[in-house]
Amino acid sequence: MRHLVWKTLALWSTCCLLTLPLVAQQRPRVITNSDLQRSPTAVRNQIPSNRRSGPLEPVEEAQLPPVPLTLPDMVTARLLSYSRSIQPHGIYFEALDGTPVLSLNEGQMYNPASVTKVMTSMAALETLGVNYRYLTRVSYTGTIDWSTGTLTGDLVFSGEYDPSFSTESLFLIGEKLHEMGLRRVQGNLRIGSGMLLNLRSHPTVIGSEIISALDRTRWTPRMEALWNALRGIKVFSQMPTYQGIMISPGNVIADDHTTPRYPLLEYRSSPLLRILKSINAYSHNEMIHIVGARIGGAAGVRQYLIEKVKLSPQEFYLQTTSGLGHNAITPRATVKLIRYAVNWLAKQNLSLGELLPIAGIDNGTLQRRFTNPELVGSVIGKTGTLASTSTLAGILYTQKRGLLFFAILERGSPHSLRPLQEEIISMVAADSGGALPLALGSEMSPSLCEDAEVVERMAARTAHLVR
Structure with missing residues (x-):
């Protein structure tokens, strides 16, 4: 009799062990957040078959809010579509309070080309005087x-x-x-x-x-x-x-x-300031060489940038006063120069538009650029062009962020880089509530x-x- 009891207990234990997996399969599965990100069909397929009898209630697909692209994302994507690399592009936009608005390779050195003329112009103005006459x-x-x-x-x-x-x-x-x-x-x-x-x-x-x-x-x-x-x-x-x-x-x-x-x-x-406006508008190399020679050439301009503008010698290299030859500067240092120029001119009751051309209005290299009605009169700057270099630096007036200082220094074909620069400035303007055309008339004299x-x-x- 005892032997029969033990035999019965052993048989019962074996049956329990065999049915445990089946019981586990009948336990309801918890639907997780990761499941909601998949299709409803995939989620339904995870529901046990013995619970799928009868009509199924519709399962709403989870709607995740779209993540808006930031200004740096949009600009980077555009640059990559142009050159497949961001290395040839040095870009820096800065608000009046010093807040960076857009920065890309802002600490790398690029050839500024004729943006160098802004350095020479400021050195000459501060050395000789705004109203200096030859x-x-x-x-x-x-x-x-x-x-x-x-x-x-x-x-x-x-x-x-x-x-x-x-x-x-x-x-x-x-x-x-x-x-x-x-x-x-x-x-x-x-x-x-x-x-x-x-x-x-x-x-x-x-x-x-x-x-x-x-x-x-x-x-x-x-x-x-x-x-x-x-x-x-x-x-x-x-x-x-x-x-x-x-x-x-x-x-x-x-x-x-x-x-x-x-x-x-x-x-x-005519006063030096008027002469320099014409030089910068037409980017006249020989004339700026003559102006630069009066203040000590490239060495004199370099000393000015270090002592007055407070640029670090590691931020720039100057070989000529016009932008021809080998010169180099970072976008961040270029913006520092433009900011200094705006502040110094303001102390003389002058604006940057009296030294640099107004895009879409003044004659010269910026006359046929930024001619979109939304941008005309909102950009004041200096262009630069070499065989494989195109640059632009200056200021942009915007609706929400106010005055922005900027520098775009790029390596590549000037012919294709110029419209790209206009795209970038348009993106920044749009992200800043739109451009603000404050400079509506040219003060340049034809003579x-x-x-x-x-x-x-x-x-x-x-x-x-x-x-």
Whole structure:
């Protein structure tokens, strides 16, 4: 009997062990959050078959809220679609309070190209002064008979390497000499030190142009066309007819600085700020080289950036004052320069638009860029272009974030990078509530001579006159 009981208990235990897995399979399965992210069909397939009898209640698919792309995400995606790498692109946008708005490789070094001209321009303004004027002096040797308006002697020109001195300047000088009573020079033309004319420095070339410009009977068709083109400008429209003076025989000689001479007049260029605005608008390399030479060249500009702008020597490298050659700077340091320029100009009651061109409005390299009505007048900056470099730095006015400082320094084809830069600025503007077109009119003059002055200097030579 005892043997039978033990046998029964063993059989019962075996049956329990065999049925335990089946019982476990009947336990309801808990649906997790990860299941909800899959399709309803996949979730239903996880429900035990013995509980699927009858109509199933519809299972709603979980709707996760879309994650909006951030400005850096959108810009990065656009750059990757362009070059498959973000390394060629250095971008930095910063708000007025110093908050970064967009940053990409902002600490890497890139060639700034002609954005370098902003460095040279600021160094020149702070060293020489906003209202600095280059002087060109006109004097004479011999005597003047004012009864006939005849100078018996030589006419002497000397200057201060004025990069803006041009044939237009000679028209103003010629008219002033005629107004003073001078009609003819019986002698030669002496070219002294520091003379530049249309950026040329050779005395013979300068002298030939001076004689032709002063004496209307010698005007070439080019000069006649230039004069006619200038008649709409205020300073030239005040001359009903151009008179000038005659020079004969008019040999051109280099001044030896030994023959006594007496002053006639001074030609004072337009203020330096006006000259620099034109240089930056048209990105004129030779003119900015001349300006830079006056303040010590690349070494002088480098010292200025370190001492005044407080750039670290590790943030930039400067070989030239124009942007030609090998120069380098980080986007962050470039923005620091632009911020410094805006603040310094504000202390002089000036705006950045008086130094750099307004995109879509001013003549020059930015004239046909940012012409979308929503962007015209909202970007003020300086372009830069080399064979495989395209850059843009300046300020952007926006609706919500206000004034933004920016620098875009890129390696690649300038032709394709320019529209890409406009896309990036459009993205930043849209993310900032839209652009704010504050600069609506150009203050650029069509002539660098419009604000020039011609001042008589006769007092010191009165004793040498024959009236």
